[in-house]
Structure formats: structure tokens, C-alpha cells
Amino acid sequence: MNYSETDLRQLIEENQRLKKDNDELRGKEADAVRYIRQKVDQLLVVMGTLPLRPEELDDASLLSLDPIGIISGSFAQVLKHLKETNIALELARDEIQVIFDSVGSNILVLDKDMRVIAFNQQMGELFPEGLGNPAGKYCREALCVDHKACELCVVQRVLESCDTATVSDWQYQGRSFDIIGTPIKDRSGNVAQIVVLYLETTERLCMEEALRESEERYRDLFENANDLVHIVAPDGTFLLVNEAWRKAIGYGPEEIEKIRLFDIFHPDCMDKCVQQFKRIMAGENVGVFESSLKSKDGKEIVVESTVNCRLDDQGRILYMRGIMRDVTAVRQHEKELRRIENLESIGLLAGGIAHDFNNLLTSFLGNVSLAKMHCQAGGYVYDLLGNAEKATMKARSLTQQLLTFSKGGAPIKKAVSVKQLLDDSTSFVLRGSSVKYVQQCSQDLWSIEVDEGQLSQVIQNLVINGSQAMPHGGVITITSENVVVGDGSALPLPQGKYVKITVSDQGIGISKENREKIFDPYFTTKETGNGLGLSIVHSIIKRHEGYIAVESEQGRGTSFFIYLPASEVAPVMEKESLHSQPAATKHNDGGTVLVMDDDALVRQVSAKMLERIGYKADFACDGEEAITMYSKAKHNGCPFDAVILDLTVPGGMGGRDAVRELLQIDPAARVIVSSGYANDPVMADYREYGFCEVIPKPFRLEELAQKLTFAISGSSPQ
Amino acid sequence: MEKTVTSIVDIDIRGQVCPSSLLSTLKELNTRSEKIRTGAEDIVVTTDNRDCLTTIPQTAMNMGFFVKVEKVESYYIIRISGREM
Numbered sequence: 155m156n157y158s159e160t161d162l163r164q165l166i167e168e169n170q171r172l173k174k175d176n177d178e179l180r181g182k183e184a185d186a187v188r189y190i191r192q193k194v195d196q197l198l199v200v201m202g203t204l205p206l207r208p209e210e211l212d213d214a215s216l217l218s219l220d221p222i223g224i225i226s227g228s229f230a231q232v233l234k235h236l237k238e239t240n241i242a243l244e245l246a247r248d249e250i251q252v253i254f255d256s257v258g259s260n261i262l263v264l265d266k267d268m269r270v271i272a273f274n275q276q277m278g279e280l281f282p283e284g285l286g287n288p289a290g291k292y293c294r295e296a297l298c299v300d301h302k303a304c305e306l307c308v309v310q311r312v313l314e315s316c317d318t319a320t321v322s323d324w325q326y327q328g329r330s331f332d333i334i335g336t337p338i339k340d341r342s343g344n345v346a347q348i349v350v351l352y353l354e355t356t357e358r359l360c361m362e363e364a365l366r367e368s369e370e371r372y373r374d375l376f377e378n379a380n381d382l383v384h385i386v387a388p389d390g391t392f393l394l395v396n397e398a399w400r401k402a403i404g405y406g407p408e409e410i411e412k413i414r415l416f417d418i419f420h421p422d423c424m425d426k427c428v429q430q431f432k433r434i435m436a437g438e439n440v441g442v443f444e445s446s447l448k449s450k451d452g453k454e455i456v457v458e459s460t461v462n463c464r465l466d467d468q469g470r471i472l473y474m475r476g477i478m479r480d481v482t483a484v485r486q487h488e489k490e491l492r493r494i495e496n497l498e499s500i501g502l503l504a505g506g507i508a509h510d511f512n513n514l515l516t517s518f519l520g521n522v523s524l525a526k527m528h529c530q531a532g533g534y535v536y537d538l539l540g541n542a543e544k545a546t547m548k549a550r551s552l553t554q555q556l557l558t559f560s561k562g563g564a565p566i567k568k569a570v571s572v573k574q575l576l577d578d579s580t581s582f583v584l585r586g587s588s589v590k591y592v593q594q595c596s597q598d599l600w601s602i603e604v605d606e607g608q609l610s611q612v613i614q615n616l617v618i619n620g621s622q623a624m625p626h627g628g629v630i631t632i633t634s635e636n637v638v639v640g641d642g643s644a645l646p647l648p649q650g651k652y653v654k655i656t657v658s659d660q661g662i663g664i665s666k667e668n669r670e671k672i673f674d675p676y677f678t679t680k681e682t683g684n685g686l687g688l689s690i691v692h693s694i695i696k697r698h699e700g701y702i703a704v705e706s707e708q709g710r711g712t713s714f715f716i717y718l719p720a721s722e723v724a725p726v727m728e729k730e731s732l733h734s735q736p737a738a739t740k741h742n743d744g745g746t747v748l749v750m751d752d753d754a755l756v757r758q759v760s761a762k763m764l765e766r767i768g769y770k771a772d773f774a775c776d777g778e779e780a781i782t783m784y785s786k787a788k789h790n791g792c793p794f795d796a797v798i799l800d801l802t803v804p805g806g807m808g809g810r811d812a813v814r815e816l817l818q819i820d821p822a823a824r825v826i827v828s829s830g831y832a833n834d835p836v837m838a839d840y841r842e843y844g845f846c847e848v849i850p851k852p853f854r855l856e857e858l859a860q861k862l863t864f865a866i867s868g869s870s871p872q
Numbered sequence: 873m874e875k876t877v878t879s880i881v882d883i884d885i886r887g888q889v890c891p892s893s894l895l896s897t898l899k900e901l902n903t904r905s906e907k908i909r910t911g912a913e914d915i916v917v918t919t920d921n922r923d924c925l926t927t928i929p930q931t932a933m934n935m936g937f938f939v940k941v942e943k944v945e946s947y948y949i950i951r952i953s954g955r956e957m
Contacts, residue, residue, distance in 0.1 A: 202934055203894065203927045210892035224895050227902035228935060235936030 260352035390414035404450035420446035512830030513753035519852035520759030579613035588627035600720035623661025663708035745795035777807025801829035
């Protein structure tokens with residue numbers, strides 16, 4: 155086939171044209187690919203990631219991979235995810251709003267310029283009325299005094315520190331708040347917003363104050379109570395003790411932590427206390443009981459205790475409470491009182507016995523006296539009777555002591571010289587003994603007002619005891635000195651001046667157990683002792699408002715300390731003792747004597763004695779009878795020359811009343827008082843009562859005769 | 873409560889430059905999306921390309937998936953799951 159030139163030319167043109175189209179198409183394809191790449195990158199960036207690097211996608215994969223399809227598919231999921239996130243956020247925001255409004259505090263949200271962005275309902279109520287819409291206003295306009303931010307402003311601090319800040323006790327409208335400011339930071343870490351929380355503390359503070367006051371009241375009561383109060387854990391450790399407890403028991407705070415309940419029980423009471431403890435821990439209600447505690451320095455504290463337990467919900471013991479009243483002093487007083495009552499009741503008994511006994515002695519002595527008259531003086535029988543007389547006189551001094559002991563009445567006090575009294579009593583007792591006596595008396599010793607006879611007995615009893623404690627001889631020292639008892643003194647005596655008399659021996663001493671009992675009646679360690687001596691001493695000292703104490707060491711000796719109140723009154727001169735009166739048995743040429751005594755034996759022996767010494771006698775059994783007889787005799791013209799009246803007539807009128815009546819009938823009546831008790835006030839001051847003479851029972855014949863003579867003749871020795 | 877057994881889909885694109893790791897991973901994520909979200913499948917991508925770490929985790933998270941990245945020797949393991957890991 156032949157192609158013409160024209161054909162060839164057409165083919166070349168076509169070829170060129172096709173080549174040109176090809177280039178154009180290639181160019182367009184390259185543009186298209188470039189366009190797709192660019193858009194893929196654009197889409198990737200829009201999606202939030204990085205554009206592709208050229209080598210990551212070659213032209214061949216470009217279409218087969220379907221990058222735009224992939225991106226589209228992923229983008230759809232991104233959008234879906236965003237939508238879901240938005241819904242969740244909305245929900246969360248609603249939740250927060252509800253919480254925000256319903257929370258029981260005031261919440262305020264501010265921007266970084268301190269302007270109000272948001273606030274919850276409660277906060278809204280806190281803003282002052284008339285503020286208008288708080289949003290956008292400065293927080294200080296709403297809340298601060300004078301609209302000025304204060305120095306401690308929480309918000310300022312949060313802004314400055316970029317951290318949480320708090321303020322306590324912020325006052326607003328009369329209420330108290332704690333403020334907490336918390337920053338909300340942006341992505342750069344700067345404070346974008348501040349959340350301010352206002353927690354109202356008004357009520358809490360009120361309650362705290364009330365609680366404090368209440369606690370204060372209870373603590374005040376607790377610490378000021380007189381009773382000892384403690385709280386003890388089940389293991390015995392002390393959880394709490396009050397001031398009275400600390401004072402009485404004496405441990406300091408650190409020491410209390412180390413000791414336990416059993417450490418304060420007194421050893422003498424340990425068994426009982428432990429038992430009570432166990433019973434209480436077992437749930438038993440033991441009521442009020444008495445026990446003894448031991449202080450830090452070993453002193454015994456007698457207490458009346460009320461103890462019970464506090465239980466928890468399951469009935470287990472949380473702790474034990476003890477309230478204890480210190481009754482040490484009370485018990486001590488009770489002991490003393492009982493001792494005194496004991497003594498008093500014994501005294502009453504003794505008095506009754508002594509009275510009858512004395513009358514019997516009177517009869518006895520009277521008869522012996524009379525019998526002596528019918529003997530040959532100096533003969534065998536005379537001597538025997540003399541011995542009987544001496545024994546009777548000793549018996550009389552015994553009954554004197556008994557009667558002293560029994561008399562409940564006050565001692566008849568008068569100012570005496572201590573030195574004189576001590577000398578008289580001591581020498582009397584120690585006559586013929588191997589025991590020596592030393593007296594130490596301080597100069598200017600104060601005088602004391604005492605019943606001489608009674609105090610004499612005291613000294614005599616103590617000296618007798620002392621000498622008996624030294625059977626092989628020794629020295630008894632009696633010291634007297636002035637002593638002033640002050641405010642804080644340990645002696646149970648009121649403040650004031652006292653004379654202290656100390657009677658010391660060097661004898662066998664008194665054991666510790668016995669020292670408690672020596673003043674008890676009928677307590678004696680001697681084989682031949684009646685046990686009354688020291689109880690009489692105690693009784694006498696007590697009645698003189700004094701105090702007696704004893705110290706003793708076995709084998710070394712004993713000392714008695716007597717305190718007697720001093721007196722301003724100077725002692726008077728001693729009256730002459732009855733001992734030194736001369737005996738007189740002057741016979742009379744008959745006078746009549748009226749004798750009044752309730753005891754038949756006394757009347758009987760008096761009759762014989764009066765007859766012996768030449769008087770006629772008439773007898774009455776009591777005061778009334780005596781008055782009747784006396785007035786009858788006077789009326790009949792033959793009045794009695796003398797009357798002897800017994801002082802004590804049980805169940806009838808005694809001498810004291812009778813003499814008054816007699817003197818009314820006859821002011822010149824000569825009345826003698828007779829009694830077993832020489833120190834009775836009437837006997838001591840017989841003249842005051844209207845008597846002209848006194849004759850203590852029992853009396854000897856000579857005494858009776860002498861007194862009658864004095865009475866009738868009207869002359870008595872000075 | 874039955875514990876769903878999660879099968880692992882391994883995509884090992886170590887040494888791969890093209891096609892893009894991101895696009896490859898996204899393709900898998902799209903096709904397996906439902907299974908991954910219910911917890912039936914997890915995707916584990918093993919790659920030695922550091923640039924992947926700047927693209928794949930963020931994009932997967934934007935899509936709502938949970939991602940955990942671990943470096944193991946000379947390469948990285950990116951685990952993509954529908955549950956928190």
C-alpha cells in the first residue's frame with residue numbers, strides 16, 4: 155500500500171496532536187494526583203493529625219488505598235465521638251449544677267478579676283438585699299464591709315499563690331464562716347477562675363461554746379468536790395482523778411500513770427478491797443462500803459466508797475467509777491466518843507457501886523473504930539484492928555478514885571501552882587520506893603485552873619505506873635513547860651496557851667499494840683491491876699479540856715504528855731489539908747444529933763459511935779424525914795444540937811436540898827454534910843451551901859467526935 | 873458475668889514506608905470498628921516508625937478509642953482497644 159504525502163502528513167500531525175494530548179492528559183493526571191494528595195493532607199489536618207510525608211503514599215497506592223474514603227470513615231467516627239462526649243459533658247454539667255445548688259454550703263465562682271461568674275442558691279441568699287444581679291459585680295461589692303477587700307482576702311491569696319487558701323472565722327451578718335478558695339487553672343497554669351466555698355460555722359461554734367461551758371462546769375464540780383473521785387480502767391490504771399484525790403493520796407501526775415488501783419489499797423484492808431473489786435467487776439452492786447486507802451507516805455485514809463461500773467453496748471466494762479468520802483477524822487472522833495461513852499457508862503456503874511460500897515466501908519470502919527475502943531491500946535487485938543483500919547482507909551482512896559471516875563459533872567477548878575501540886579502528888583506516892591523523882595519546871599510557868607484532887611490523882615496514877623515499870627529502881631522525870639498551840643498544830647487542841655507536863659520513866663515501855671488500848675477501862679498488863687488507872691487519867695484530862703498522849707519504846711521507857719489550858723489567874727495559897735488536923739476524942743455531956751442517911755448499916759454504926767462518944771442520936775432515912783423530925787423537935791422545945799446529912803440519897807431528898815429547908819426553919823441550925831466523895835462541889839465549898847462542917851465517909855470515931863465538937867461549939871480551925 | 877475473650881489483630885508495619893502507617897491503621901480501625909468497640913477485638917500495631925506515635929494514638933483517641941503505647945527494644949507497640957486499659 156502506498157501512503158500519499160497527504161496521508162503521511164496527516165499521520166504526523168495526528169501523532170503530534172496525540173502526543174500533545176498525551177502530555178496534556180499526563181499533566182492533568184499529575185494535577186489530579188497532586189490535588190488528591192493536597193486534599194488528603196488538608197483532610198488529615200482538619201481531622202487533627204499531621205499531613206502525609208510524600209513517601210508515605212505513592213501514586214499507585216493513592217487510588218487503590220482510597221485515602222479519602224479512609225479519612226472519611228475515620229472522620230465520621232471522630233464526629234460521633236465528639237457528639238457522645240458533648241452529651242456526656244452536658245449531663246455532667248447538669249449534675250454539677252444540681253450539686254452546686256443543693257449542697258449545704260455557699261459556693262461562689264469568680265473570674266480572675268474577682269467578678270462574680272456563678273453562685274449557688276444558698277450563696278444567693280447570702281448576698282445582701284438590694285444588690286441586684288450579682289453576676290459581673292466584684293465580689294467585694296457583695297460581701298465585704300464598705301466594699302473594700304480586706305488584707306486577709308482569700309481570693310487575693312489564691313490569685314497570688316495560685317494555690318488553695320483558707321480563712322477561718324470570717325464574720326458576716328453576725329454569722330461565722332470558714333472560707334476555702336480553690337483556683338481553676340487554664341492550660342498554661344494561670345488562674346482562670348476561683349471557686350470560693352463558704353462553710354457556715356455559726357452553729358458549730360455555738361455548740362462548741364456550750365460544750366466547753368458544760369465541760370467547764372462539770373470539771374469545776376469534779377475538781378472542787380470534797381470527796382475523792384477516780385475512774386479506773388479494767389486493768390487497774392487510773393484514767394482520771396480529781397484534786398481531792400491528788401491531795402489526799404499525794405501522787406503527782408507522772409506517778410499516777412505508773413501506779414494501779416491495788417497500790418492505793420491499805421495493806422490491812424487489802425483482802426477486803428480485792429474482794430469488793432472482784433465482786434464489782436463481776437457486775438454485782440455492792441452498795442456503800444467502808445475501806446482503807448494508803449497515801450503516798452503510807453498514811454491510812456478511811457473512806458466510805460460508792461463504786462460502780464460503766465458498761466458498753468455489749469455489757470463489757472469500760473471503766474469503774476469510785477467516789478470516796480474521807481471519814482478518817484469522823485471514825486477517829488467516833489472512836490473517841492465511844493471510848494468516852496464506854497467510860498461514862500462504866501462510870502455510872504462505878505458510881506453506883508462506889509456509893510453503896512462507901513456506905514459499907516463506913517459501917518466497917520465505924521465498927522472497927524468502936525472495937526478498938528474496947529481493946530487494950532498496943533495489944534495484939536488492938537494492932538490487928540489497927541491494920542483493919544489502915545486497909546479500910548486504902549479502900550476509901552480506891553472508892554475515891556472510882557467516884558472521881560464516875561462523876562459526870564465538871565471538875566471544880568481553881569488556880570493551882572503546878573510545881574506544888576507535882577511535888578505533893580509525887581512524893582506522896584513514891585514514899586519508900588526505890589524510884590527517884592526529878593522535877594524540871596521552867597521559870598515563869600503559867601498557872602492552870604484545875605480540880606486539885608483530880609489532877610493529883612492523874613499525877614499519882616502516872617507516877618505509880620512509871621515506878622511499877624521500873625521494878626529495880628530508876629528515875630521518873632516530870633517536866634513542866636509553857637507551850638503555845640498554833641493554827642496548824644497537829645495536836646487536837648484549840649489555839650492558845652497550854653502547860654505541858656511530861657511524866658517519863660526509864661522502864662520496860664509499852665508495845666505498839668498495847669499503846670492503842672492503854673486508856674481503855676479494865677485494860678491492864680499488870681497481874682495486880684484493875685485496869686482503871688489510865689482510863690481515869692484520860693477522863694480527867696478530857697474534862698479539863700486538855701489532851702494526853704503517850705510515846706514509848708520497849709526497853710527504853712515511856713513518856714506521857716499532858717497538855718492543860720493555861721490560866722491568867724494566879725494560884726491562891728493552899729488550904730490546910732484535912733490530914734493534918736489533930737485527932738480529938740473529947741467526950742460530950744450529951745447532946746442530940748440527928749443523923750440522916752439512906753443506908754441502914756451506916757445509921758447502925760453511927761448510932762453505936764455516937765453513943766460511944768456520948769451523944770443521943772435520932773435517925774432519918776431521907777431529907778424530908780429529917781426536916782420533919784427537926785422541925786418537930788424544935789417545935790417541942792428540944793431542938794437537935796447538930797445534924798449530920800448524907801449528901802447523896804438515891805430516890806429522895808439529899809443533904810444539899812435538906813439543909814436549905816432546915817436553915818429556913820432554923821437559921822442557927824448546925825448542919826454537917828457527909829459524903830463518900832470528898833471532892834464534890836458541896837463537900838469542897840460546904841459553907842457556901844449552908845453547912846458548918848464536913849465529914850467524908852468512911853470516918854473514924856475520932857473524926858466524928860472532932861467534927862461534932864467543932865460544929866456544936868461553933869469553932870473551927872482556920 | 874462472662875469474660876469476653878478479646879482476639880488480637882496484629883498489624884505489623886515494621887519497615888513499611890508506603891502506604892502510610894496512619895492510613896493503614898485507620899483503614900483497619902474503620903472496618904473493624906464495631907468489633908473493637910464491643911471488646912471482641914483489639915488492634916495491636918507494631919511499628920518501628922517514630923512518626924506513627926504522633927499520629928496514630930491521637931487520631932484513635934479522637935475517634936473514641938483507648939490507646940496504650942509501649943516501647944519494646946527497637947520498635948513500638950500501639951494497642952488500640954474499645955475498653956480502658
